[in-house]
Amino acid sequence: MKYHSCIFLNLILLFAGGTSPEVKAQLRIVNAFPELNFDAPVDIQTANDGTNRMFVVEQRGVISVFQNDSNVTAKATFLDISDKVLYGGEQGLLGLAFHPQYKQNGYFFVNYTASNPRRTVIARYKVSENNPDKADPQSELIFLEVEQPYSNHNGGQISFGPDGFLYNSFGDGGSGGDPGGNGQNLNTLLGSIIRIDVNTPTNTKQYSIPQDNPFVNTQNAKPEIYAYGLRNVWRFSFDKVTGKLWAADVGQNLWEEIDIIEKGKNYGWNIMEGFHCYNSQQCNQEGLEPPVWEYGHNSAGGYSITGGFVYRGINAEEIYGKYIFADFVSGKIWALTQSGNGISNELIFETNYSISTFGIDESNDLYFADYNSGKIFKIIGEKTTSVGKLEIPDFELKQNYPNPFNPTTTIKYSIATSSPFAKGRTEQGFVTLKIYDVLGREITTLVNKNQPPGKYEVIFDAGNLPSGTYFYRLSALNFISGKKMVLLK
Numbered sequence: 073m074k075y076h077s078c079i080f081l082n083l084i085l086l087f088a089g090g091t092s093p094e095v096k097a098q099l100r101i102v103n104a105f106p107e108l109n110f111d112a113p114v115d116i117q118t119a120n121d122g123t124n125r126m127f128v129v130e131q132r133g134v135i136s137v138f139q140n141d142s143n144v145t146a147k148a149t150f151l152d153i154s155d156k157v158l159y160g161g162e163q164g165l166l167g168l169a170f171h172p173q174y175k176q177n178g179y180f181f182v183n184y185t186a187s188n189p190r191r192t193v194i195a196r197y198k199v200s201e202n203n204p205d206k207a208d209p210q211s212e213l214i215f216l217e218v219e220q221p222y223s224n225h226n227g228g229q230i231s232f233g234p235d236g237f238l239y240n241s242f243g244d245g246g247s248g249g250d251p252g253g254n255g256q257n258l259n260t261l262l263g264s265i266i267r268i269d270v271n272t273p274t275n276t277k278q279y280s281i282p283q284d285n286p287f288v289n290t291q292n293a294k295p296e297i298y299a300y301g302l303r304n305v306w307r308f309s310f311d312k313v314t315g316k317l318w319a320a321d322v323g324q325n326l327w328e329e330i331d332i333i334e335k336g337k338n339y340g341w342n343i344m345e346g347f348h349c350y351n352s353q354q355c356n357q358e359g360l361e362p363p364v365w366e367y368g369h370n371s372a373g374g375y376s377i378t379g380g381f382v383y384r385g386i387n388a389e390e391i392y393g394k395y396i397f398a399d400f401v402s403g404k405i406w407a408l409t410q411s412g413n414g415i416s417n418e419l420i421f422e423t424n425y426s427i428s429t430f431g432i433d434e435s436n437d438l439y440f441a442d443y444n445s446g447k448i449f450k451i452i453g454e455k456t457t458s459v460g461k462l463e464i465p466d467f468e469l470k471q472n473y474p475n476p477f478n479p480t481t482t483i484k485y486s487i488a489t490s491s492p493f494a495k496g497r498t499e500q501g502f503v504t505l506k507i508y509d510v511l512g513r514e515i516t517t518l519v520n521k522n523q524p525p526g527k528y529e530v531i532f533d534a535g536n537l538p539s540g541t542y543f544y545r546l547s548a549l550n551f552i553s554g555k556k557m558v559l560l561k
């Protein structure tokens with residue numbers, strides 16, 4: 073794809089600079105936990121286990137835990153692996169991801185830098201048997217190690233996707249300009265986002281490769297790679313409604329970029345930096361995926377992007393559905409809106425904070441960390457999102473139509489779109505829809521399979537049944553609902 077002549081880019085230019093003072097006025101930043109301080113916070117997580125606790129990662133190798141309450145006065149040390157962690161500059165304990173079934177299995181994963189040799193470690197730990205606020209430091213099981221040639225560009229985001237697989241970002245290995253050519257090399261995990269199945273070990277590894285990973289059948293390619301051509305994705309996140317993977321790739325000399333990561337795509341580094349040729353001598357752009365947004369190294373932009381989240385919380389309707397991100401150096405916070413092929417960006421805050429990471433709580437409300445002061449802040453608006461505005465269909469079974477009917481009728485139902493991330497659920501849910509007669513005898517099964525969240529309709533044909541009252545019953549996870557219908561022949 074050519075970068076400078078597409079309609080897409082024209083749309084960006086059309087909307088660029090669209091700062092909305094209205095939005096700025098409505099949104100506020102509040103000190104989320106005034107009594108708590110953290111030492112170089114780099115990640116904010118929840119266990120999604122319904123306990124409403126927050127976990128903050130300190131770069132030196134400590135994870136703190138505390139109740140998600142603005143009046144909280146104390147935190148506990150959940151895990152301290154500072155003796156294992158190589159800390160300094162861009163190195164340290166960089167990422168934390170709780171297993172989707174954490175409530176059942178107590179597993180969580182960390183990404184940290186270690187020495188001798190300098191490497192990134194992805195390891196699993198387990199919570200202790202008798203204290204939910206304490207992990208077992210002896211429980212470490214190393215899943216993956218990747219040598220790091222330089223101290224910088226270690227990536228460090230680790231997250232479970234809506235598919236239940238573990239994703240991790242690796243930087244290009246460091247130095248400047250990717251001297252090792254790792255971004256474009258499929259034979260190294262450096263410069264990529266990987267995807268692995270941590271629930272299915274093999275004879276030789278603690279994980280297996282998802283069957284549809286894009287390079288499983290490519291010669292001289294690492295099968296873990298999900299997407300590549302990335303310089304240093306420090307933070308990425310999944311949109312909890314659409315499942316899209318939003319990544320912020322830190323730039324080299326001139327441009328910071330935001331990418332929507334799709335399986336198998338090449339995001340250009342080090343041929344491109346943002347929309348621009350980085351190596352102008354040989355700038356073959358064939359097959360490269362452009363970013364969805366970029367900003368320059370200048371006072372209106374910044375110098376080091378910190379990726380955030382598509383806002384799906386309940387306390388700031390003003391930014392619902394927008395991708396919120398920041399710059400670590402300039403302290404600016406923006407809200408990017410994507411609709412169809414159009415994209416627009418609004419500056420929503422100018423701060424003095426060194427925003428190292430964003431995080432969300434169990435209600436999807438949005439927080440960020442100030443690396444320098446060690447404080448955690450929350451973004452809230454004047455308007456609370458109403459349930460209707462959330463665009464998250466709940467589980468629902470509708471009345472069939474027509475009713476009475478002869479001989480066919482349509483039954484509509486919906487499976488909650490929040491369900492890929494709903495507590496304890498990571499995969500498609502098993503759905504059954506059955507028809508019963510008035511005596512409770514099962515007549516037929518209309519649906520009996522795994523279904524992803526969404527809206528569905530099924531046609532029921534009662535051509536060979538006698539007139540009378542029938543019942544239909546939907547069962548999906550904990551949702552069970554039944555309705556009555558009348559066949560009139």
Ligand SMILES: [Ca+2]
Pocket residue numbers: 301321329339340341344345346361362363
């Ligand atoms: Ca790129």
